[in-house]
Amino acid sequence: MTATIVDARGNPDSWLAEATRLRALFAAESVVNDQAGGQPLAQIHALKNSGLLTIGVPVSHGGPGASWAVLLRIVRELAKADGSIAHLYGYHNNFLHGLLTMAAPDQQRDWMTSTLAGNWIWGNSVNTFSHSLFGRREGDWWVLNGRRPFSSGSHVADALIIAWEDEVTDARHFAAITAGRQGLTIEHDWDGIGQRQTGSGTVTYTDVPIHVSEVLSNPALAGRPIATLGPLQQQSVLLNVFIGQAIGALEEARGYTLGKSRPWIHSGCERHVDDPWIKRVYGELHIRLRAAELLADAALDALSAAWATGDALTAAERGEAAITVAAANVQAGDVALEVTQRIFEVMGARSATRTNGFDRWWRNVRTHTLHNPAEYKTRNVGHWFLTGEFPEPGTFQ
Template structure:
């Protein structure tokens, strides 16, 4: 197995072609940071931004697993694009999870017709954006940090706290809205083109029909699927990064690495040490890939249940996604670090850009601690109790 997508699938064929295009300047773009505008143009031309929108609203009606595997393919060369592509779909579906059926239908139709790319400013922990009622809408002031995709988005999923009650509200607004300033100030060590910096709000008006009809005290199981979407995107970026790093390292080892002076072999790939390390890294990456596929199927199954999703069904999916996330993150960290040991000292130059794989994974795994997901899985295994729905589980 070489981690290849099935190119007989029309959307996977497009993904492979795009991945090859993204690879041409991935190292230079990682160094530059900023906006992947040309890559976004290619994504829009490909039609891939609408594939998860139901057919009746102008999309392709594909399952979540299709988008996750495409994001994984992009992450083989560029973790930022895998991240942005996956998070786009989480925001597209926000109206379905938090709004009325009429709001969801309207968002789906307009997004498909406009071929919109979505970002978000709905950071869960930041209590830094507040709204006050004004007529039949709200006026927002403050900021949100960690706003992935905002710097290139057409539309944003947003969240704020009421400045009197502290109650959280959600909405969708265009990035052209007056008073909205996208700082594009992300300076992380990795994921350098995700635009995950600050967005500032100065008297930004949100109209009543843009606010989702979400009540925190009336949440149904299907409305708690947002963490599954986000965690699934994360774990597939981990897997794609591990796959891409391993394949790139293999090519370098075959073509450029020199045998160690005391190895007793003429070719680096003939060294038993090198064979063992690659065998171990491949096996673990393959296992992470299989777990990722199982988790993607779990999300597909939960999503397909729609508003009929039960708490038990939700809980079963939570365990599969958590286990896959933890394992994928650890494997990706190990693979993206250990490849340098078997490629050799000359591989560790900025010109090669192999360090981007580790930097992307390292910063992405910090999104939430693996420790707590591992504990959730262990608690379930010992007691049979599923984790309570929460921001990251």
């Protein structure tokens, strides 16, 4: 796989054009890469050469300052070919933006400068629900022991955001570190049925040293609405991966139906595409997907506007964005699951082979939708609709 180095300063049109070029590049090998799993080193190399990794660095720190709306459209475009790479790219930007609210100004400056200079990709070892990594304070150092599962991007990252609990107080702390830290082991044990190259496995810590200067702290923004956008950023990445995967699946199915599907013996049609049933199913799927895509557009614009408001963001503005993102996430997940499952009905029996690899679309969406159950987002929307009360900012809300 080859790539042309692109100037990251660019503009939204050139960034989206580059994402489209990468989509075509990744699509050619997506079935093989899905079956291989492991580290997507060639894709990450192409992504680095594209210049797209650093466009989210704000202008105030010397970067191009791409908006969330642009970054999420790139996520969606990449997902049309490769859900794992779209996931990694979206989470990379999530972590970069997290630094801008979690880190002190001098920490932000240092990490953004390093990201630009090194063309870094960020991963994580945080996992909110895992109570399995603890640290003890020794002077100006923390010493970490334990493990973290679901460490997406850790297997290809240049730098990581990590989290642990104080072994005495159980208070949670976050830090940013470069990859390759002494005592830190990437286990490469992710074996999900989908998203097989996201590296969402285990990181093990054996006496890993963390200096207090690496611990993230920004008291000025603590509790402010702008500092609570992390869950909305994550949900937005997920929903655009869902939408992109569904678009990719439906387009791939259409190509198969036009070129390879055979008419059913009782259809009375010489061509499969002339069967009214086939036309109806494709029509239904396209209509539902288009509606979900439009809602996803509204959600990415809502997040982008909320982020751009900065310190002035109000709780009400944050709440409005949360409802829009939650609704879009639910719709995107439901429609993507339907599209990636029903395409087999209209492609026919010969489509269900490992060589074709059409099952990867459903496996990817099914794996990813389980990360953030639709039931609870739907309830949040319903509660708001009935009472006018926005969800309290918190994990996944």
